[in-house]
Amino acid sequence: MPISIVQAFQTLKTNLEIADLQAETVSARQQNVRKVVGDGLSVSDSFLTGSYKRNTIIAPLSEADMLRSSFLNQGIPQSSDV
DSSP states (O other), X not given: OOOOHHHHHHHHHHHHOOOHHHHHHHHHXXXXXXXXXXXXXXXXXXXXXXXXXXXXXXXXXXXXXXXXXXXXXXXXXXXXXX
């Protein structure tokens, strides 16, 4: 049975959406990266960009396009400062 254009686009949209568990996993991973970088370096500012930030990640989820840019303070802390 033929489907309408609206139904076809709805099916396409549904097929491209990532599952809630996948979204939670990507979120947890970017937070972990942020924590590791922040714990190891003296970060004055940072921002997130990519499909994760824009909410445009599509399925199947093989990787998330995520870039965390960090701006470091003047010096990198010595091991005794960390």
